[in-house]
Amino acid sequence: MSKLNIIILTKNEERDIEAAIQNARQCADEVIVVDSGSTDRTAELAEKNGARVLFREWDNDFAAQRNFALTKTDADWVLYLDADERMNDELVHAVKKIVSANPSDAGRKKQYSMQRKSVAFGKKFSYGPLHPDWVTRLFPRESVTWTGKVHEHPECSLPLEKLPGHIEHYTYRNWQEWEEKMARYSTIWAEEAYHKGRRASLPEALLHGIGSLFSTLLLRLGFLDGWMGVCLCCMYFSYTMLKYLKLYGLQQGDTEL
Structure with missing residues (x-):
């Protein structure tokens, strides 16, 4: 019978890691946590909940963390999840079905994507920057490699198929979390x-920045998520412009990002 490992990248995820592992174990033979130097109880709680914890020093490269796990x-x-993501029952069942198929089945020659729905600031989003999207996360292990330091993506030549069900992504709980992540991501993007x-x-x-505001607010109908949706679109304008301002700063020899 085929074996599935679910891989979770972590850095100070003690708030989410137990629920993430318990969710993953519904269909995984083993859960691997790749930690990049947590200073909280992430590693301890992961081991307590039956995960195998590995360490790789953080070097501003998400793809390298994912490839290390391989x-x-x-x-x-292999199936990749983030600590703040949960598979619903329908998706868990679909993953089990793929993994339990006969090794000679054509499904062995495919990669699989799943829909991801975001919950942020206590609200479910249907439009704008956090509109539901499709992420490719399930692969035959030897068929995939990851590229890109931030907003990394898989490279796999196999046919792509969508799975039923979805991932619920419990992202930013407050605006401080949003600010911290966007500051980090914009720096990594600019340097790369x-x-x-x-x-x-x-x-x-x-x-x-203006282009991102137009895209998220109007083309992706962010205004339909109410005032919170409008505010998020405006903040995404700020994030997009910040990426390019940091790149401009590097050009000027200003390495204090």
């Missing part, structure tokens, strides 16, 4: 873009 398992299948030779001007930073 070298530490011989499972037939700079080293790849990308450059930006001040007008470009503003135009990218």
Whole structure:
């Protein structure tokens, strides 16, 4: 019978890690937690709940963390979850069905995506920056590698199929969490873009910000999520512009991001 490992990346996730592991164990043969140096009880709680905890020092590279996990398992299948994500019952059943299929089944030659629905600030979002999206997370282990330091993505040549059910993503609980994550992500993005030779001007930073506001508020109908949706679209404008301002700062020799 095929074996599935579920991989969870962590850094100070003691608030979520127990529920994440318990959710993952509904369909996983083993849960692997790749920790990047938590200073809270994340590792302790993960081990208490039956996960295998590995450590890889954080180097601002999410893809490297995900690829590291691939070298530490011989499972037939790998599925990636974040600590703040939960699979619903329908998705758990679908994953079990894929993994339990005969090894000669055509499903072995596919990768699988699943819908993700976001819950933030105590509200479910249906539009705007946090509209439901599809994320590819389930792969035959030897078929996938990850690229990109932030907003990383899998590279896999197998046919893609969508699974029923969904992931619930319990993201930002408050605006402070949003601010901290966006500050970190914008810095990583700017550094990676700079080293790849990308450059930006001040007008470009503003135009990218305006473009993101137009896209999230109008094209993705963010206003339909009410005033909270409108506020989130405005903050996404700020985040997008900040990425390019930090890139511009690097060009000017200002490494204090």
